[in-house]
Amino acid sequence: MPYAAEISRANPSCFLFLIDQSASMEDPFGTEGNTKAKAEGVADAINRLLQDLVIKCAKSEGIRDYYHIGIIGYGGDVGPAFCGALTGQEIVPVSKIAEGPARVEERTKKVDDGAGGFVEQDVKFPIWVDSVANGGTPMCEAMQQAGQILEKWTAEHPKAFPPVVIHITDGESTDGDPQDAMEHLKELKTKDGNVLLFNVHLSDNPNAESMSFPDSPNQLPDQYAQLLFDTSSVLTPFMRKVATEMGFQVSDRTRGFVLNADLPLVVQALEIGTRPSNLR
Amino acid sequence: MQVVAKAYWLPKKGHEEAEYEDAFAPGDTLLDGDLFRCAIADGATEASFSKQWARALVNAWQLGSLTKERFVTQICELQDNWRRGITEVRKHQKLSWYAQQKADLGAFAALVGFVLHHDPVPAAPPADAEQGDDWAEQGPPAAQTAADPEAADAAAGDQAPAEPAPDAQQLGVPWWEALAVGDCNLFQVRGGRLLTAFPLTASEQFHGGPFLVSTRGTAGADLSRHVRVVHGDWQPHDTFYLMTDALAAWFLRAFEAAEQPWDVVEQALGTEDPQESFAALVRGLREQKLLHNDDVTLLAIRVDLSLAAVATATPPLAWEEPAAEDAGDAAPAEHTDTQVGDQES
Numbered sequence: 001m002p003y004a005a006e007i008s009r010a011n012p013s014c015f016l017f018l019i020d021q022s023a024s025m026e027d028p029f030g031t032e033g034n035t036k037a038k039a040e041g042v043a044d045a046i047n048r049l050l051q052d053l054v055i056k057c058a059k060s061e062g063i064r065d066y067y068h069i070g071i072i073g074y075g076g077d078v079g080p081a082f083c084g085a086l087t088g089q090e091i092v093p094v095s096k097i098a099e100g101p102a103r104v105e106e107r108t109k110k111v112d113d114g115a116g117g118f119v120e121q122d123v124k125f126p127i128w129v130d131s132v133a134n135g136g137t138p139m140c141e142a143m144q145q146a147g148q149i150l151e152k153w154t155a156e157h158p159k160a161f162p163p164v165v166i167h168i169t170d171g172e173s174t175d176g177d178p179q180d181a182m183e184h185l186k187e188l189k190t191k192d193g194n195v196l197l198f199n200v201h202l203s204d205n206p207n208a209e210s211m212s213f214p215d216s217p218n219q220l221p222d223q224y225a226q227l228l229f230d231t232s233s234v235l236t237p238f239m240r241k242v243a244t245e246m247g248f249q250v251s252d253r254t255r256g257f258v259l260n261a262d263l264p265l266v267v268q269a270l271e272i273g274t275r276p277s278n279l280r
Numbered sequence: 281m282q283v284v285a286k287a288y289w290l291p292k293k294g295h296e297e298a299e300y301e302d303a304f305a306p307g308d309t310l311l312d313g314d315l316f317r318c319a320i321a322d323g324a325t326e327a328s329f330s331k332q333w334a335r336a337l338v339n340a341w342q343l344g345s346l347t348k349e350r351f352v353t354q355i356c357e358l359q360d361n362w363r364r365g366i367t368e369v370r371k372h373q374k375l376s377w378y379a380q381q382k383a384d385l386g387a388f389a390a391l392v393g394f395v396l397h398h399d400p401v402p403a404a405p406p407a408d409a410e411q412g413d414d415w416a417e418q419g420p421p422a423a424q425t426a427a428d429p430e431a432a433d434a435a436a437g438d439q440a441p442a443e444p445a446p447d448a449q450q451l452g453v454p455w456w457e458a459l460a461v462g463d464c465n466l467f468q469v470r471g472g473r474l475l476t477a478f479p480l481t482a483s484e485q486f487h488g489g490p491f492l493v494s495t496r497g498t499a500g501a502d503l504s505r506h507v508r509v510v511h512g513d514w515q516p517h518d519t520f521y522l523m524t525d526a527l528a529a530w531f532l533r534a535f536e537a538a539e540q541p542w543d544v545v546e547q548a549l550g551t552e553d554p555q556e557s558f559a560a561l562v563r564g565l566r567e568q569k570l571l572h573n574d575d576v577t578l579l580a581i582r583v584d585l586s587l588a589a590v591a592t593a594t595p596p597l598a599w600e601e602p603a604a605e606d607a608g609d610a611a612p613a614e615h616t617d618t619q620v621g622d623q624e625s
Binding site for chain 1 (some may be wrong): 292294299326329364381561573
């Protein structure tokens with residue numbers, strides 16, 4: 001049965017994030033009243049996710065390397081998007097992530113005050129990825145680079161739970177049709193199954209209708225949405241379970257695809273794609 | 281009564297012994313007395329400090345500072361102790377940012393606590409029972425459940441403090457009681473038959489996401505909804521097994537396939553080196569994909585009459601199964617058709 005491999009230190013899995021860092025990511029999310037740039041929102045979401053993954057892998061004696069993680073940014077440049085001590089690294093074990101944030105910021109969050117209200121609490125917020133927005137949208141090159149990284153990784157980890165690639169973009173490719181490169185990425189595999197590709201499309205139009213985890217292309221508005229739907233993987237049973245818990249309606253044909261997503265939907269998609277299953 | 285209890289355990293494949301996160305208490309025991317308390321717990325892999333929390337739970341149960349009657353209240357006390365301990369750790373050790381945040385999320389463990397009583401059930405509930413916590417009282421032993429489904433339904437919905445099983449009270453027989461949260465399981469085997477499976481009664485119920493006892497003190501109401509209790513009678517030569525989830529799931533799957541997994545277990549435990557035989561059994565089951573790769577713990581408990589009674593009335597206490605005619609004599613007729621699956625609350 002595919003997608004059932006144990007994830008352990010001896011048999012880690014992999015997450016690879018592909019982030020659109022083109023100039024249009026400087027625009028705010030389409031949601032009304034939101035002034036936060038998409039690039040900033042995505043960087044926050046990725047930093048938060050990395051923090052959560054580190055904490056999930058933390059034990060009292062240290063970090064267990066259940067995951068290897070990479071981040072490729074594409075815009076003015078295409079390449080690893082880590083900043084700080086991890087700059088230039090394509091894929092690193094989660095223990096390196098834990099030890100190597102570029103900086104730790106102090107932020108506030110609202111927490112339950114135990115009396116029906118909320119109070120602001122200072123929290124530490126480690127940063128591994130900065131907000132970047134410049135240049136075009138060289139999606140083909142990004143996909144090809146991801147393919148090269150995962151060809152090597154899957155060869156080195158033939159029994160692993162297959163890598164999950166989460167691609168976050170707000171625009172169309174400016175360096176050609178990325179479909180072949182995306183299909184190639186999905187053809188890569190371990191003995192436990194093919195690489196899983198999520199496409200998360202960001203909205204910049206407050207009137208755009210959002211679409212979450214569709215199972216058919218019937219309602220798609222255009223060819224571009226069709227491309228993202230076609231190249232998105234079908235959710236694994238465990239991912240479907242997580243999506244159902246979050247209130248999404250899913251079937252066994254549901255794809256890892258969201259269209260015109262706001263920031264909360266981005267966070268949910270990241271959670272569905274990266275929730276640990278079968279950790280040992 | 282005489283109780284012989286032995287613990288067997290193995291960490292996950294690929295893990296060091298120091299990384300084993302289950303717990304059991306006591307260890308190997310030979311006891312001649314009126315009361316025996318024991319427990320096993322399964323610390324959650326995804327939390328940190330789970331091993332320590334699992335140990336705290338089983339030790340408290342064994343010592344009687346964690347009981348069926350005041351479980352939720354006493355867990356709150358253990359949680360207070362836990363918070364003080366973590367505060368001390370932070371004072372004396374420089375924890376990394378992730379270790380601090382992980383510790384804040386709490387530790388979690390599944391638990392099954394078990395008590396053997398030699399004396400017949402007292403006529404009145406224990407003195408502190410009226411102040412006891414609410415929980416879902418599991419039905420009486422499976423034999424009654426199978427014979428009288430309506431009575432079983434009524435018992436399963438009973439929110440009153442625990443009372444002994446009606447049959448035990450009426451007959452004045454030795455009895456046992458157990459409490460569980462999560463997917464550690466208790467099995468009672470008598471005369472080659474599975475008499476009790478608690479709290480889970482079917483292998484499909486082991487889905488990997490049970491409610492667990494947490495170190496975080498805000499979950500008292502949730503906890504009380506997830507506590508399961510049960511009681512029943514015991515007879516000489518009964519065997520009880522406390523198992524963490526991976527082994528318990530295999531045990532029930534084998535039972536559902538009309539096999540007798542207790543024979544497989546006893547065969548391993550009956551060798552000259554039972555720890556190694558048990559480890560070999562677990563490794564073999566893992567190889568055959570019949571057992572999830574998880575920490576495995578088995579606490580095997582054999583109960584018999586006291587030494588004095590044994591000397592005059594029965595053969596000497598031994599780990600071997602009783603002779604066939606003994607088993608037949610020991611098993612009451614009403615247990616013959618027991619359906620373990622009927623016992624779920």
